[in-house]
Amino acid sequence: MAAFIEKLKIARREEGGSARTPSPFWVMVQKEFGDHIRSWRFIILLAIVTLACIGSIYAAVTALKDGQSASSGSGSGDAANSFLFLKMFTESDGSLPNFLTFLSFLAPLIGIAIGFDGINSERNKGTLSRVMSQPVYRDDFLNAKFVAGLLLIAVVVFSLGFLVMGMGLFTIGYPPTPEEFWRVIATLLITTVYVGLWLNLSLLFSVRFRQAATSALSGIAVWIFFLVFYGMIVNLVGNATAPGDPTDAAALLHQQDWLMLLSRLSPAYLFQEAASTLLLPDTRTLNPFITQDQAYLAINAPLSFGQSLLLVWPQVVAIVAETAISFAASYVAFMRQEIRSRS
Amino acid sequence: MDKPVIELKQLTKRYGEFTAVSGLDLEIRPGEIFGLLGPNGAGKTTTILMMLGLTEPTSGTATVCGIDATRNPMQVKRRVGYMPDDVGFYEDRSGLDNLVYTARLNGIEAGEAKRRAEELLGKVGLADAARKKTGAYSRGMRQRLGLADVLIKRPEVIILDEPTLGIDPEGVRELLALIRDLSRNEGLTVLLSSHHLHQVQQICDRVGLFVGGKLVASGDLDALSRELDGGPSHVVELDVVGWNERLSERISSMEHVTSVETTDPDALGASGSASAGAPGAVTVRVSGTADVASRLAAFVVENGASLVGLRPMRYGLDDIYHRYFEGGDPSGRVH
Incomplete structure (x- = not known):
């Protein structure tokens, strides 16, 4: 960890010492990135996430060694063995949640923790008006916050992913196939985008609320809402709107489609679908209803990487769209705000 | 320019x-x-x-x-x-x-x-x-x-x-x-x-x-x-021991002098400059349309009073401030 920071510092120094002068935007990104890395908050976050990773790997390896993988191979005996490496990310012996669950649980926390005081702390410290009186564009300031945060998130997510892969290689001694490798990389990319969404949301709150505590709480409230309550609410809606006639297949389908749409408004649900489809090649469809013909005629084999990616493409686009919406909202809010010192 | x-x-x-x-x-x-x-x-x-x-x-x-x-x-x-x-x-x-x-x-x-x-x-x-x-x-x-x-x-x-x-x-x-x-x-x-x-x-x-x-x-x-609207252009403050009404009247009748008034020698005067503290001294403010300081000094001494201090007054920002901000936001008046 210390060596990593040192390396980054050297890289920063080298970059700063070059003859060309970087644009103010990259100067700001550099500074933000440096600030994040040095902050206690980041070290604590990293510690939590690393612990979670090690725990989940331990659980996964125990499960694999116990041979439990065979029983949870979702009915396809061949596939259970063929994607052994991916099981590192999705298996658990029950004592701890698996890596994917941990990731989907902690990812929003990383985003919120990095972004929640991005703008308002600068405002309260009186640095915002000082920076704004320099020849920098106002949107560059917000963009720099976002880009620096996203870079940091990418570094964290990918290093954690590679950490799990490396430790997996070490403990189970079974190398990944190229396809498995790319599946993991794609999952990590989607995770980065997903954390980016939460980063944006918390940046929006930090533009909107003057107090860092209010902004952090709002971020956490939204997180908990989607994590705990949103599913419940969708269920309630489902119960309330259930068609009176249980034999009316068309109405039932229609209602289920509608509920699915509701569920998929939640970024947490979208991420869960996207990541698990990529890491579990056996997932052939995300549609809860398949007709008997479809089930009967389907070839009982895992999907190829390209097909899995195709399957989750709408989910990925939806996550990106939600990110874009929250970024646009914070952009508009920030551009309209008047910048006075400490007010 | x-x-x-x-x-x-x-x-x-x-x-x-x-x-x-x-x-x-x-x-x-x-x-x-x-x-x-x-x-x-x-x-x-x-x-x-x-x-x-x-x-x-x-x-x-x-x-x-x-x-x-x-x-x-x-x-x-x-x-x-x-x-x-x-x-x-x-x-x-x-x-x-x-x-x-x-x-x-x-x-x-x-x-x-x-x-x-x-x-x-x-x-x-x-x-x-x-x-x-x-x-x-x-x-x-x-x-x-x-x-x-x-x-x-x-x-x-x-x-x-x-x-x-x-x-x-x-x-x-x-x-x-x-x-x-x-x-x-x-x-x-x-x-x-x-x-x-x-x-x-x-x-x-x-x-x-x-x-x-x-x-x-x-x-x-x-x-x-x-x-400053109607503000006198020349003001002289005198600290005099042995001030009396007769002196006051005679100064008022001098050429260019428009008003003579005794002021309280405390720090709250608009100028904030209290008299030097000579016992029995009275602070007098003389306003005129021209500079009368030297003639005033001679005049006071001639009349048997002793002159302890003499200050030609310029309008400080304080005075200007007070003039303009009268009735304004009192929190702005910080000394």
Whole structure:
């Protein structure tokens, strides 16, 4: 960890010492990135996430060694063995949640923790008006916050992913196939985008609320809402709107489609679908209803990487769209705000 | 006369119903120190923000260095250094780092930025604290660092919003001396806003009085005194032992003298200058249309009274301030 920071510092120094002068935007990104890395908050976050990773790997390896993988191979005996490496990310012996669950649980926390005081702390410290009186564009300031945060998130997510892969290689001694490798990389990319969404949301709150505590709480409230309550609410809606006639297949389908749409408004649900489809090649469809013909005629084999990616493409686009919406909202809010010192 | 560096024409800013700045016309010439005076909430900061293009005026134009600040804020911000009131720094970085960061935001290459930062830190007397985190700086040090921060981009104009707020008197003196030297030696145009009259009085070439979003008067101190409606142009204060009514009447009948009044020798007089404390002395204020000080002195002595003190009074900003702000926001009256 210390060596990593040192390396980054050297890289920063080298970059700063070059003859060309970087644009103010990259100067700001550099500074933000440096600030994040040095902050206690980041070290604590990293510690939590690393612990979670090690725990989940331990659980996964125990499960694999116990041979439990065979029983949870979702009915396809061949596939259970063929994607052994991916099981590192999705298996658990029950004592701890698996890596994917941990990731989907902690990812929003990383985003919120990095972004929640991005703008308002600068405002309260009186640095915002000082920076704004320099020849920098106002949107560059917000963009720099976002880009620096996203870079940091990418570094964290990918290093954690590679950490799990490396430790997996070490403990189970079974190398990944190229396809498995790319599946993991794609999952990590989607995770980065997903954390980016939460980063944006918390940046929006930090533009909107003057107090860092209010902004952090709002971020956490939204997180908990989607994590705990949103599913419940969708269920309630489902119960309330259930068609009176249980034999009316068309109405039932229609209602289920509608509920699915509701569920998929939640970024947490979208991420869960996207990541698990990529890491579990056996997932052939995300549609809860398949007709008997479809089930009967389907070839009982895992999907190829390209097909899995195709399957989750709408989910990925939806996550990106939600990110874009929250970024646009914070952009508009920030551009309209008047910048006075400490007010 | 040179082309003005800052030119405001009918500048107006409204927030909903509230008019913060209304129809402001102002010209600031190169190399001068201009003091923007006014009570809290008079619209000083709003005016400054409009000069920098940080706030859009509702109507009117702000031209700085010949550039429209509303249309081209980037070019203006390259030439103008602005120190906000209660300036803040990144507290977990050193003073040097903060300056280098500002310099690099201005497109100055890192090595050059560091050199300039160190030079400026020496100039503002923070060379020893350069590597201390700014979180540990005192208020006065922060203001001085703020000044260095403003200067690092080598601006043509510097705008200081309440630069002396919250510093001890000695610190204020040093900071103002620093600002004056900069203006004199490097030809910088300085605009500073304040509600501290005495301080502004010390270094400003011209001042503008700002009340309720309007510039009620501007000019140098003499011009302001003259602008005071019906204000007497020459006032002399005398401390006399052995004052009597007869003397009073005879002085009143002197040529050019318009009024004679005894004042309470306490510190709350508008001028704030109490008599020297000679026992039995009475302070008399004589107003006239011409300078009568020397004749008055001779006259008093001739009549057997002893003259303890004699002060030709100039209108200080205090008096001007009181005149204009009567009935204004009392929180603005800070001595």
